[in-house]
Structure formats: structure tokens, C-alpha cells
Amino acid sequence: MLNQGIGSWAARRARMSPERVATVHDGDEYTYREVAARATRLAHVLAAGGIGRGDRVAYLGPNHPTFLEALFATGLLGAVFVPLNTRLAAPELAYILRDSGATALVWSPRLATVVERLTPPPFQLRLGDDYEAALSIVEPEPIDLPVDPGETCMLMYTSGTTGRPKGVMLTHANVTWNTVNLLVDVDLASTEVTLVSAPMFHVAALGQTVLPTFCKGGTAILVSAFDPDETLELIERHRVTFLFGVPAMFLAVARSPRWAEADLSSVRSAICGGAPVPEPLIATYRQRGVTFLQGYGLTEAAPGATFLRVGDSPAKAGSAGTAAFFTDVRLAGPDGAPVPPHEPGEVLIEGPNVMAGYWGLPEETAAAFTADGWLHTGDVAIADDEGYLYIRDRIKDLIISGGENIYPAEVEDVIYQHPAVAECAVIGVPDERWGEVGRAVVVLRAGKTLDPAALLAFLDGKIARYKIPKTVVFAESLPRTASGKVLKQRLRDRH
The missing domain is CATH 3.40.50.12780 (ANL, N-terminal domain)
Known part of the structure; x- marks a missing residue:
């Protein structure tokens, strides 16, 4: 052929x-x-x-x-x-x-x-x-x-x-x-x-x-x-x-x-x-x-x-x-x-x-x-000594939930579209069923209020449902480096 x-x-x-x-x-x-x-x-x-x-x-x-x-x-x-x-x-x-x-x-x-x-x-x-x-x-x-x-x-x-x-x-x-x-x-x-x-x-x-x-x-x-x-x-x-x-x-x-x-x-x-x-x-x-x-x-x-x-x-x-x-x-x-x-x-x-x-x-x-x-x-x-690999961590902030790859930056971009959100970061947290799921850590704009369920509903239809975080927590600020990068490991330790 x-x-x-x-x-x-x-x-x-x-x-x-x-x-x-x-x-x-x-x-x-x-x-x-x-x-x-x-x-x-x-x-x-x-x-x-x-x-x-x-x-x-x-x-x-x-x-x-x-x-x-x-x-x-x-x-x-x-x-x-x-x-x-x-x-x-x-x-x-x-x-x-x-x-x-x-x-x-x-x-x-x-x-x-x-x-x-x-x-x-x-x-x-x-x-x-x-x-x-x-x-x-x-x-x-x-x-x-x-x-x-x-x-x-x-x-x-x-x-x-x-x-x-x-x-x-x-x-x-x-x-x-x-x-x-x-x-x-x-x-x-x-x-x-x-x-x-x-x-x-x-x-x-x-x-x-x-x-x-x-x-x-x-x-x-x-x-x-x-x-x-x-x-x-x-x-x-x-x-x-x-x-x-x-x-x-x-x-x-x-x-x-x-x-x-x-x-x-x-x-x-x-x-x-x-x-x-x-x-x-x-x-x-x-x-x-x-x-x-x-x-x-x-x-x-x-x-x-x-x-x-x-x-x-x-x-x-x-x-x-x-x-x-x-x-x-x-x-x-x-x-x-x-x-x-x-x-x-x-x-x-x-x-x-x-x-x-x-x-x-x-x-x-x-x-x-x-x-x-x-x-x-x-x-x-x-x-190990015989060359068998054990995957330990990810350099990137990838979340793997039920075999699906979730990239926090993609989810964060959509969360930022909500008018009440000033800052946000998405991290992975352990989950018995899916292995890992997303959690959104959100800083609200001054004078704004937002219900977690309302934010999750806002995301529905804008990104795939498996990418939508399972939980939302609110914070006064996000920990950052001197250059402005969010310290996600510190967020994981806290949340």
C-alpha cells in the first residue's frame, strides 16, 4: 500500500x-x-x-x-x-x-x-x-x-x-x-x-x-x-x-x-x-x-x-x-x-x-x-535503585481530577469575569472519589458580597463542568512573591 x-x-x-x-x-x-x-x-x-x-x-x-x-x-x-x-x-x-x-x-x-x-x-x-x-x-x-x-x-x-x-x-x-x-x-x-x-x-x-x-x-x-x-x-x-x-x-x-x-x-x-x-x-x-x-x-x-x-x-x-x-x-x-x-x-x-x-x-x-x-x-x-519510577509531584499546577486535566489558570480566567471578584487562585485538594478536585480561593472587591453557589453557577456553561471547582473559600488576600506571583503552595497549606 x-x-x-x-x-x-x-x-x-x-x-x-x-x-x-x-x-x-x-x-x-x-x-x-x-x-x-x-x-x-x-x-x-x-x-x-x-x-x-x-x-x-x-x-x-x-x-x-x-x-x-x-x-x-x-x-x-x-x-x-x-x-x-x-x-x-x-x-x-x-x-x-x-x-x-x-x-x-x-x-x-x-x-x-x-x-x-x-x-x-x-x-x-x-x-x-x-x-x-x-x-x-x-x-x-x-x-x-x-x-x-x-x-x-x-x-x-x-x-x-x-x-x-x-x-x-x-x-x-x-x-x-x-x-x-x-x-x-x-x-x-x-x-x-x-x-x-x-x-x-x-x-x-x-x-x-x-x-x-x-x-x-x-x-x-x-x-x-x-x-x-x-x-x-x-x-x-x-x-x-x-x-x-x-x-x-x-x-x-x-x-x-x-x-x-x-x-x-x-x-x-x-x-x-x-x-x-x-x-x-x-x-x-x-x-x-x-x-x-x-x-x-x-x-x-x-x-x-x-x-x-x-x-x-x-x-x-x-x-x-x-x-x-x-x-x-x-x-x-x-x-x-x-x-x-x-x-x-x-x-x-x-x-x-x-x-x-x-x-x-x-x-x-x-x-x-x-x-x-x-x-x-x-x-x-x-x-529506585532498579530504575522504577514513582511520580511524586508536578512542576506545573496541574490538577488531575478523575483522569481529567484541569489547568488552574484557565479556570481562574473565567472566575475573574465575575464582577465581584478582585483576585482568585485555584488549587487542587484531595478528594476520596476523584483523587483531586479544584478549590477556588477568592478575594472579593471592596463592598461586594458573593455566595459560593452563585459563583459556581456563574461558571456553568463557560467551562466544562469537570473544571468547575467543587468548593469556594474567601480570603482577605492572596500570598504573593515580591514579583507578584501567587504562592500556591502556601494556599494549599492554608486551605
């Missing part, structure tokens, strides 16, 4: 195992032959709508087989896939559509109220009857345009510390090498049955479960919305062998009334990531015969950087493991020099899975790498 990118995967898999079931969703099954044909039909529809090489195609919808069809169809044309976070508010989505320059939007009717508030790209395709009708009137004539592995495959937007979302450019090679790394680490089989309830618009679910399963010819059970009870029921019904979740998801499953009696005997591998995994949670699953395969990564690494493999998990519980096979990781001090074992250092990453850069942001891209090409993560870890 001329196409060496992700767009060719559907056809490649279909020629190997055409009648094997690729995806299951709400009882509907699609074979690899059908996925390849539907992706090809969609590529023809997009091409007829003027979409070509390098154009950005956005997708807005929950987990569904059409997500993969759009990814593969976009790749067949040499275009760029832009998965949108369904939890974002309309202004946030509008910014991403503008910034990416998306010329096409494939969207779910579930998000109609949000889409109505957007300025649509030139080409739109509504999922459901409109989508099926569009596919039905074209033939799945093979498309084999030349696509190089170094071309951009997708833009995955992740909020920046300044509050400005950044499009992470992941090439076809980045995604492919991440898949290879995962297959080495987890040793998936062609008979794998993978439960996908974490959203595929996040790189972890897509890169660590869906695409490796597809590559091996297994079956992906796609779930539109996570539900703890349903998770246990699906594991039993489909004899699920592989699943991924963030700690908050696994905690919710363990608290289900069905937990004690659920049949988990089919599960061979369970990956937990997206946030530090509490050791009591690890023990809870081990008691049921399920061992977590923990990992560490970030969108910029497509996402896998390190992995704690099944043989190491009992002895190294709580560790993020060691570097993936084709990826290198090192810890560096402020001067860039290596740090000895048990001393904190910034995690630096290098490898073929590391991003090409940030979309349209050359200065930010340059700042993200060391002079010799290693990716700065902004995360601090220590390594």
Missing part, C-alpha cells in the same frame, strides 16, 4: 481477518470487513465535500464505531483527525475549531444543543440517519493515496498552563510506535475482548486500548458512557479480557453493589492510569484476582512513556514502572543533569512516539524540548 498511515489500518486488518468482529456497541456488531468498507465510504463522502490532504476533520461525539470510521477515513485522505472533548462548553469547542482551522465536523445529535451555539465548519455531517444516508449512496471503492508516517495524523487538544488549549500534533508514526510499545508491554492476543468505557477523545483510551486491539484483530466493546454496574455486567456478558480506566472509574466499580459477586475471571489485563493510583485500590483489585498494569504518560507522548508490567506489579505497587520498549525516559535536575536514585527530578522523554510539536505554536514547541531533543513533561518523579 502507498498509505503507510493509520488510515490504512482498516483495510490491512480486513484482509487478514475480514469476518472477525471489530467493534460492538449497544448490541450492534461490525466486522473488520464492514469497518473498512464504512471508513472507505466516509472517505469518499468527505472528499466529495472538499476535504483533502492536510485538512482538519473534527469529530464530536461519545464512544461509537463512527469515531473509528472517521479516524480511518480521515487518514485515507491524508487529512488530520481532531477529536473533540464532549465535556467542553461551547466557547471552548469554538476556540478549538477556530485554532485547528477545521473544515469539517462530524457530530452526534446528542450534542445538538452545543453544536447549535457553534459557527460550523464548511462541511458538516450529523451522525444517525444523515450519516447512514450519506454512506449509502457511495461505493466503497478502494482509496490508496500516499501517506507518509511522518505526516500529522491527529490533533489532540490539551489545555495549556496559560489557559490556552494547545493542539498536540501526533504523527502516524507516533501513534504506530505507541501501539507497538503497548503490544510489547501487555502482550495482547488476537482473541482480546477489550472494554472501552473511557472516552476515546482522550489519547489514553484510544492509544492504549482501542488501536492496539484493532491492530491485533481483537474485539472492542465501545461504551458511550461509563457506568460502574454496567461495567461489571459487560465484563461477564462479553467475557472481557482487557480494560482501561482512571483510578476514579476503578474505585466506582469496586463500590458497586455487584462487586463482591461479579465474575471477573475472564480479565487478563487491567490498565490503570491518568492519575496516581492509590495503593488501597490496588489491593482491592488484587483480592479479586485482578492485577493492575500501571503506566505513566501524557498526550505529547501518544501517550505511553513508562509501564509497570504484570510480573512487577506486586513488588512495585504504586510505581509507574520503567520506560516502554522503544521509548527512553530519564530524570533531570534543574540544570539538566541526571539525578541519582531516590532524588527528585523532572521526567524527560525521548522516542518515536513523542509528538511533532504544538499546532501553530513554534515557540511553545521549542520550549517543550531540551536542546538535545528530550520532551519536558513538567512532572517530578524519583527512581
Whole structure:
């Protein structure tokens, strides 16, 4: 094939195992032959709508087989896939559509109220009857345009510390090498049955479960919305062998009334990531015969950087493991020099899975790498004597709540829009369910009063709900350095 990118995967898999079931969703099954044909039909529809090489195609919808069809169809044309976070508010989505320059939007009717508030790209395709009708009137004539592995495959937007979302450019090679790394680490089989309830618009679910399963010819059970009870029921019904979740998801499953009696005997591998995994949670699953395969990564690494493999998990519980096979990781001090074992250092990453850069942001891209090409993560870890990493802290003030990244500066910018607010700072505080949640520390303008609930209501609709702080506390002032920077550690100590 001329196409060496992700767009060719559907056809490649279909020629190997055409009648094997690729995806299951709400009882509907699609074979690899059908996925390849539907992706090809969609590529023809997009091409007829003027979409070509390098154009950005956005997708807005929950987990569904059409997500993969759009990814593969976009790749067949040499275009760029832009998965949108369904939890974002309309202004946030509008910014991403503008910034990416998306010329096409494939969207779910579930998000109609949000889409109505957007300025649509030139080409739109509504999922459901409109989508099926569009596919039905074209033939799945093979498309084999030349696509190089170094071309951009997708833009995955992740909020920046300044509050400005950044499009992470992941090439076809980045995604492919991440898949290879995962297959080495987890040793998936062609008979794998993978439960996908974490959203595929996040790189972890897509890169660590869906695409490796597809590559091996297994079956992906796609779930539109996570539900703890349903998770246990699906594991039993489909004899699920592989699943991924963030700690908050696994905690919710363990608290289900069905937990004690659920049949988990089919599960061979369970990956937990997206946030530090509490050791009591690890023990809870081990008691049921399920061992977590923990990992560490970030969108910029497509996402896998390190992995704690099944043989190491009992002895190294709580560790993020060691570097993936084709990826290198090192810890560096402020001067860039290596740090000895048990001393904190910034995690630096290098490898073929590391991003090409940030979309349209050359200065930010340059700042993200060391002079010799290693990716700065902004995360601090220590390594033990055997080289196993333990993530300890974050250089940036990132809050990870239930696996979702929350950047305080972005939330603070919206809080400042309230006329009663003089100053504010958002910090992360521990939460039993989500691991960490936001708390807003607010200084009011002279003579103004404000109810905490009213402030939280003010934020609703302006930013995604998961970014809205769970609590508000008022203060007379914020502690600052001589240069005016808020001392957030002091705020955490106080609040």
C-alpha cells in the first residue's frame, strides 16, 4: 500500500481477518470487513465535500464505531483527525475549531444543543440517519493515496498552563510506535475482548486500548458512557479480557453493589492510569484476582512513556514502572543533569512516539524540548535503585481530577469575569472519589458580597463542568512573591 498511515489500518486488518468482529456497541456488531468498507465510504463522502490532504476533520461525539470510521477515513485522505472533548462548553469547542482551522465536523445529535451555539465548519455531517444516508449512496471503492508516517495524523487538544488549549500534533508514526510499545508491554492476543468505557477523545483510551486491539484483530466493546454496574455486567456478558480506566472509574466499580459477586475471571489485563493510583485500590483489585498494569504518560507522548508490567506489579505497587520498549525516559535536575536514585527530578522523554510539536505554536514547541531533543513533561518523579519510577509531584499546577486535566489558570480566567471578584487562585485538594478536585480561593472587591453557589453557577456553561471547582473559600488576600506571583503552595497549606 502507498498509505503507510493509520488510515490504512482498516483495510490491512480486513484482509487478514475480514469476518472477525471489530467493534460492538449497544448490541450492534461490525466486522473488520464492514469497518473498512464504512471508513472507505466516509472517505469518499468527505472528499466529495472538499476535504483533502492536510485538512482538519473534527469529530464530536461519545464512544461509537463512527469515531473509528472517521479516524480511518480521515487518514485515507491524508487529512488530520481532531477529536473533540464532549465535556467542553461551547466557547471552548469554538476556540478549538477556530485554532485547528477545521473544515469539517462530524457530530452526534446528542450534542445538538452545543453544536447549535457553534459557527460550523464548511462541511458538516450529523451522525444517525444523515450519516447512514450519506454512506449509502457511495461505493466503497478502494482509496490508496500516499501517506507518509511522518505526516500529522491527529490533533489532540490539551489545555495549556496559560489557559490556552494547545493542539498536540501526533504523527502516524507516533501513534504506530505507541501501539507497538503497548503490544510489547501487555502482550495482547488476537482473541482480546477489550472494554472501552473511557472516552476515546482522550489519547489514553484510544492509544492504549482501542488501536492496539484493532491492530491485533481483537474485539472492542465501545461504551458511550461509563457506568460502574454496567461495567461489571459487560465484563461477564462479553467475557472481557482487557480494560482501561482512571483510578476514579476503578474505585466506582469496586463500590458497586455487584462487586463482591461479579465474575471477573475472564480479565487478563487491567490498565490503570491518568492519575496516581492509590495503593488501597490496588489491593482491592488484587483480592479479586485482578492485577493492575500501571503506566505513566501524557498526550505529547501518544501517550505511553513508562509501564509497570504484570510480573512487577506486586513488588512495585504504586510505581509507574520503567520506560516502554522503544521509548527512553530519564530524570533531570534543574540544570539538566541526571539525578541519582531516590532524588527528585523532572521526567524527560525521548522516542518515536513523542509528538511533532504544538499546532501553530513554534515557540511553545521549542520550549517543550531540551536542546538535545528530550520532551519536558513538567512532572517530578524519583527512581529506585532498579530504575522504577514513582511520580511524586508536578512542576506545573496541574490538577488531575478523575483522569481529567484541569489547568488552574484557565479556570481562574473565567472566575475573574465575575464582577465581584478582585483576585482568585485555584488549587487542587484531595478528594476520596476523584483523587483531586479544584478549590477556588477568592478575594472579593471592596463592598461586594458573593455566595459560593452563585459563583459556581456563574461558571456553568463557560467551562466544562469537570473544571468547575467543587468548593469556594474567601480570603482577605492572596500570598504573593515580591514579583507578584501567587504562592500556591502556601494556599494549599492554608486551605
